[in-house]
Amino acid sequence: MRDRLSPEARAAALENLPGWSLVEGREAITKSYKFKSFSEAFGFMARVALEAEKLDHHPEWFNVYNRVEVVLATHSAQGLTELDVKLAGKMDLIAKL
Amino acid sequence: MRDRLSPEARAAALENLPGWSLVEGREAITKSYKFKSFSEAFGFMARVALEAEKLDHHPEWFNVYNRVEVVLATHSAQGLTELDVKLAGKMDLIAKL
Numbered sequence: 001m002r003d004r005l006s007p008e009a010r011a012a013a014l015e016n017l018p019g020w021s022l023v024e025g026r027e028a029i030t031k032s033y034k035f036k037s038f039s040e041a042f043g044f045m046a047r048v049a050l051e052a053e054k055l056d057h058h059p060e061w062f063n064v065y066n067r068v069e070v071v072l073a074t075h076s077a078q079g080l081t082e083l084d085v086k087l088a089g090k091m092d093l094i095a096k097l
Numbered sequence: 098m099r100d101r102l103s104p105e106a107r108a109a110a111l112e113n114l115p116g117w118s119l120v121e122g123r124e125a126i127t128k129s130y131k132f133k134s135f136s137e138a139f140g141f142m143a144r145v146a147l148e149a150e151k152l153d154h155h156p157e158w159f160n161v162y163n164r165v166e167v168v169l170a171t172h173s174a175q176g177l178t179e180l181d182v183k184l185a186g187k188m189d190l191i192a193k194l
Binding site for chain 1: 135136139142143146149150155156157158159160161162
């Protein structure tokens, strides 16, 4: 889970994560979510926070009103791992709730 | 509450908000909070979110693990207002809980 993904595995993972893209100049992935209100945006963040804590893997994220910008990377691996792919998938599921 | 503060009122407010400073190149105030863990940091954010929703005044904030960086400004006033001072004070109180 915490091993750095090969470029091939990374590309394959990104294909299954719509809206996610690689961060320029850094091995990390990013997505911007937009909700109807602050309440919805923070509800999303609260649910993601519980998942992140369970995975012991946490996002870098910025919120202003109804917008949440997320960056995922695994610091210990200095790049992307299966953990990032897993958390990204959970975020997409939670955003649809 | 939503009127732009005079430079004098802004300076006086900042004196009573330790750790807060003006953002370079923008009429806004900022503070970086550090907690023991993600759980503590997100607990702080959750409590602040409830206050922000009550005030109908929301922060811009960034979180990574145990760190929360906040920027406050009142978009409708294009600057700082009493609402920002109030929310900043609440955040400092919540951070101490």
